[in-house]
Amino acid sequence: MNATPKSVVGVDTAKSVFQLYTVDKETGEVINQQIKRAQFLQWFANRAPCLVGMEACGGSQHWARKLQALGHEVKLMSGKMVKAFVCGNKNDSADARAIYMAAQQLEVKAVAVKSEGQQAVLAMHRIRQQLVKVRTAQINELRGLLGEYGEVFGTGRKAFDSGMKAALDRLAERLPAPLIDTLRDQWNELARLDERIVRIEASxxxxxxxxxxxxxxxxxxxxxxxxxxxxxxxxxxxxxxxSGREFAAWIGLIPGQTGSGGKIRLLGMSKRGDVYLRTLLIHGARAVLRHAKEPGPWLKQLSQRRPPNVVIVALANKMARMIWAVLAHERAYDKDHVSVRPHAAAAA
Structure with missing residues (x-):
């Protein structure tokens, strides 16, 4: 974060009514008021630049961009982090006060404010993800319904499609025509879902x-x-x-830990942050481990002494660090690059 702004405002957003909490630096007056959605930006328009804290929830990215355009600094925070600062009963007033307090804590990490273009890409990912879920659910439903009549298929989409037509032809001889037509419509719907998914991937x-x-x-x-x-x-x-480690921690690819009395015990993955991105990285790491012709000495040694799933998560963590390094240092990926600590490079 930058230097401490003149004032801090905690905002609990909602659909129609927002709750604002701030303390006037000069008079000490506590301002804890509701404001209509239409008047929200107007309230900030004539204020001196300040730090505005908000939970990273639906619509928060939009308001963050609008407030930044007015010259304010915005800190979006995870709701889980803000919850620790809620005192007493939970209501809009208490939430706004908790956001106000959390925004001033350096330990509470901020969620990046994204551009409309970045949000558009994420929206396409969410729509594709939902279509894939619907397609999987529909295939499972057809498998279950046809299994009730003795028709089973091999594992995988290819085996399902190759056996579906013959199964419907056999069932048409003894089941009502409306049911067969409905099952065939459900099967044909899968092709339309495939087309929509392919179009999103092309975009x-x-x-x-x-x-x-x-x-x-x-x-x-x-x-x-x-x-x-x-x-x-x-x-x-x-x-x-x-650092790359901080980015990997943000995704949830580092071990969680618990400890007391100076004894620290490492747990499994913390699983914090973006579940979707973490899943993609783990699937990518699994593909590398399975198909790489030359996995490299680090991966070979790790595979010899740790279980496969641990190796996959470790590789996903390494991939996340490489992604951060390539983007943060604005350089092309080099498989032969050797990282050097800053103090070691200065000594050389």
Missing amino acids: LLAWMRQDRVANAIFAIPGVGLLTATAAVAAMGDAKAFR
Whole structure:
């Protein structure tokens, strides 16, 4: 964060009515008031530049961009972080006060404010993700319904499609025609879902080819179209993270820990942050581990002494650090690059 602004305002956003909490630096007056949505920007328009804290929830990115355009500094925070500062009963007034307090804590990390273009890419990812879920659910539903009549299929989409037509022809001889027509419509709907998913992927590919940043990380092994576009859009400004480890921690690819009395015990993955991006990185790491002809000495040694899933998560963590390094240092990916600590480089 920059130097401490003159004043801090905590904002609890909602659909129609917002709650504002601030303390006047000169008089000490506590301002805890509701304001209508239409008057929200007007309230900030004539104020001196200040730090505005908000939870990173629906619509917060839009308001953050608007407030930044007015010259204010915005700190978006995870709701989980803000919750620790709620005292007493939970209501809009208490939430706004908690946001006000959390915004002033250096330990509470900010969520990057994204541009409309970055949000558009993430929106396409969300729509594609939902279509994939619907397609999977529809296939499972058809498998279950046909299984009730003795028709089963092999694992995978190809086996399902190849056996579906013959199964419907056999069932048509003994089941009502309306049911067969409904099952066939459900099956044909899968092709339409496929087409919509392909169109979204084509749009993402066109965007990636025009974006220099996404192209730079696309060269990293295990980083495909979806991972490259999602990482660039979700990260925002790479320099907002101090290191690759901080970026990996933001995604949730580092161990959680618990401790007391000076004894620290490491747990499994913390699983914080963006679930979607973390899933893409883990799938990419799994593909590298399975298909790489020359995995490299680091990966070979790790595979010999740790379980496969641990190796996959470790590789995903390394991929996240490489993504941050490529973007933060604005350089092309080099598989032979050797990292050097700053103090070691200065000594040399």
